[in-house]
Amino acid sequence: METRNIKAEIESKIHDPILRSNLENFSQQYPAARAKAYANVADIDELRDDLRDMKQYSVxxxxxxxxxxxxxxxxxxxxxxxxxxxxxxxxxxxxxxxxxxxxxxxxxxxxxxxxxxxxxxxxxxxxxxxxxxxxxxxxxxxxxxxxxxxxxxxxxxxxxxxxxxxxxxxxxxxxxxxxxxxxxxxxxxxxxxxxxxxxxxxxxxxxxxxxxxxxxxxxxxxxxxxxxxxxxxxxxxxxxxxxxxxxxxxxxxxxxxxxxxxxxxxxxxxxxxxxxxxxxxxxxxxxxxxxxxxxxDNGRLKAAHDPVMKEVYQCVRCASCLNVCPIWSTVGGNVYGHIYSGGIGAILTGLLNGLDEFSQFSDLCIGCRRCTTVCPGKINIPDLIQELRNRQVAKKGLSFPEKMIFQKIMTNRKVFHSLLRAASLGQKPVKSGKFIRNLPLFFAKMTEGRSLPAIADKPFRDRAEKLLQNNPANPKMRIAFFSGCNLDFVFPETGESVVKVLQDIGAEVIYPQEQNCCGKPIIGAGDLDTARRLAKQNIAALEATNADYVIAACPTCAETLEQTYKELFKDDKVWLERAEKLSKKLKEFSSFVEQIYADNGRLKNTAGKEKITYHDSCHMRRSLGIYKEPRELLKSAPGYEFVEMTGADQCCGMAGSFGMKYADLSIQLLNRKLKNIKESGATTVAVACPACMMQIGGGIDKMAPNIKIKHIADILAENLGDN
The missing domain is CATH 3.40.50.10420 (NagB/RpiA/CoA transferase-like)
Known part of the structure; x- marks a missing residue:
């Protein structure tokens, strides 16, 4: 296997004007061409189901x-x-x-x-x-x-x-x-x-x-x-x-x-x-x-008998997954593996050429799931890539830094949070307000084209006790708030907004201090054993609240707690039952609040002077299937006029550790998003995901300081007095 410098290859593609122009033009034209071709098709999903079923029989x-x-x-x-x-x-x-x-x-x-x-x-x-x-x-x-x-x-x-x-x-x-x-x-x-x-x-x-x-x-x-x-x-x-x-x-x-x-x-x-x-x-x-x-054959028959990977047989080589992939449409296909490119190419390379070659570029899939919306065979490409990552980790293990961070630090809540508090103090020499605008030496690329959010001086967990004293005397429901790492240590003010809105709709809010990271970064890296340890901590912490609902204002956390925990414990009957009970209580913040607002008549179209647009988080739109509810809330927010932006559901480029590891590529996706925000004419962009708020907020701070970014919880909280 030839070892490649993928980052250097990506950088050369980013600075290739011909490549970028060709791919940009094609990626803009393709969705309209595809939509036109399907214009007279009554039920596209029915066609996709027929193809998937036939290919499943074939394999x-x-x-x-x-x-x-x-x-x-x-x-x-x-x-x-x-x-x-x-x-x-x-x-x-x-x-x-x-x-x-x-x-x-x-x-x-x-x-x-x-x-x-x-x-x-x-x-x-x-x-x-x-x-x-x-x-x-x-x-x-x-x-x-x-x-x-x-x-x-x-x-x-x-x-x-x-x-x-x-x-x-x-x-x-x-x-x-x-x-x-x-x-x-x-x-x-x-x-x-x-x-x-x-x-x-x-x-x-x-x-x-x-x-x-x-x-x-x-x-x-x-x-x-x-x-x-x-x-x-x-x-x-x-x-x-x-x-x-x-x-x-x-x-x-x-x-x-x-x-x-x-x-x-x-x-x-x-x-x-x-x-x-x-x-x-x-x-x-x-x-x-x-x-x-x-x-x-060349590995195909082995894949056909693999209970998970046999799904790749549903591919008809149409390459529509490439056509909508934000990474492929930015750097093209030659940075991928042996021959096949894009997400499906990563899978085929892993199956046909081995996991070692696959591992060189497997993290170019950012999990935005746009491919799943167009694949005619309904292949769950991101999940198959994740399965191959899991197998590579099971076979080769983690790198030493990953092992230390995941297994020794993140699973130990006190150590993890103590290090975050220490980082809050250590960042002061490079901190400017709520942002880190420039980093020295080899960290400099991380702050080219965007600022990084600073860790808050006082995390949400230190503010919770005082805030929860404002719970209603006669609550209509009991809610456990799962903040996730970002709302706890980066955006605690937004965490406060979440609690205030929940209290306003009559909820008694509980914040279990024993909660830890949801585990998504560890799951993404393929370390499932450590992820299970974290999941058990969180399930136990949330069970102890005896809450009617568990609310997450981060779609990544919501998806992990609602869906992924059940997958982690599919072979553990006891913990699977506990994960399923948690799943039934789990609600994403904006969709939960929108339903209550709709029931009590709060959703009214309002005339406003300030234009506001909305960015769809990938996890929110395509994993949780939530996209109408946030828009309804924004349309009813006093003082705002809602406008839809082009490419609202295109990835902002954060994608967890991807945004740091492939900073140059991440910035390209961010710039595309900032362009769409500016062209919408909005002076505020709303999000429902704190990771997106980090990425887009950092870009706005550097490139468009006249535009504000707000979590939907912040917008609702600022208008509580008007309801």
């Missing part, structure tokens, strides 16, 4: 489908081989070439052949290989690899393409796209006619009749599979589907998701050898062409 019967596919194709005159890995496939293919006196090969786009570096091998054996997909052809000339599964050369502009054309053809090719396309046709036509063999991949392989389907927008795929006298199909086991009718389930989604089209230009079905006329020994003869199919 459960993958060996049976492989046998049926082989029998069907061989009955039609083809020949099927099975390769356990790339090396075995190369040997099989070389033997086919030698037996058939093959010298010239044309290829259509195939990620499976990229995966095993097939072209390099064939050329080393003295064979001439020509890519015929326009993007793949240019990349082969440039000595590059695809940055996208559908649009491999999306990172190049037309001037770069023209240079590659000119270098390859030894003639001056202008950067005129129609001219370059015509030039490619002229040059490749000769390659097609002189080819002894055509190699293609497959978008699907149908078991009942041995047919394969190719989905393309260029005619090269159809020509590669028809003109040469030999056609070799190379595909992974995940492409197998039971019946021809199942192909429609793929075709209703793949074009719409992949390129924003209702249908691609070419859908080619190849179902075995067909008669062709070609030159042989100086004469034109008619004979059946030869068709070979090689099924590639």
């Amino acid at each position: 459960a019967h993958v060996e049976e489908l492989a046998d049926e596919f082989q029998t069907s194709l061989e009955q039609r005159g083809g020949k099927v081989f099975r390769a356990k890995d790339g090396d075995e496939l190369k040997k099989i293919l070389l033997k086919i070439c030698q037996e058939n006196d093959v010298h010239n090969i044309v290829k259509s786009k195939s990620m499976a052949t990229e995966e095993i570096r097939l072209n390099d091998y064939l050329e080393e054996q003295g064979l001439r290989v020509k890519e015929t997909d326009l993007g793949e052809w240019m990349l082969s000339v440039a000595g590059q690899h695809p940055s996208h599964m559908v649009m491999p050369a999306i990172h190049l502009n037309r001037n770069q393409c023209a240079k590659f054309f000119s270098d390859e053809l030894k003639e001056d090719i202008p950067s005129d796209i129609p001219f370059m396309v015509q030039t490619a046709r002229r040059v490749l036509r000769k390659e097609f006619l002189n080819a002894d063999m055509g190699i293609s991949g497959a978008n699907f392989g149908i078991a009942e009749n041995g047919a394969i389907g190719l989905v393309t927008n260029e005619g090269n795929g159809r020509i590669v599979t028809t003109i040469p006298p030999i056609h070799v199909i190379i595909m992974g086991y995940e492409k197998l589907i039971p019946k021809t009718s199942d192909a429609s389930k793929i075709m209703r989604l793949l074009p719409r998701n992949g390129t924003g089209q209702r249908m691609v230009s070419y859908l080619t079905l190849v179902d075995g050898p067909t008669p062709i006329i070609h030159e042989k020994n100086g004469e034109m003869v008619e004979e059946n062409k030869k068709v070979y199919a090689i099924l590639l």
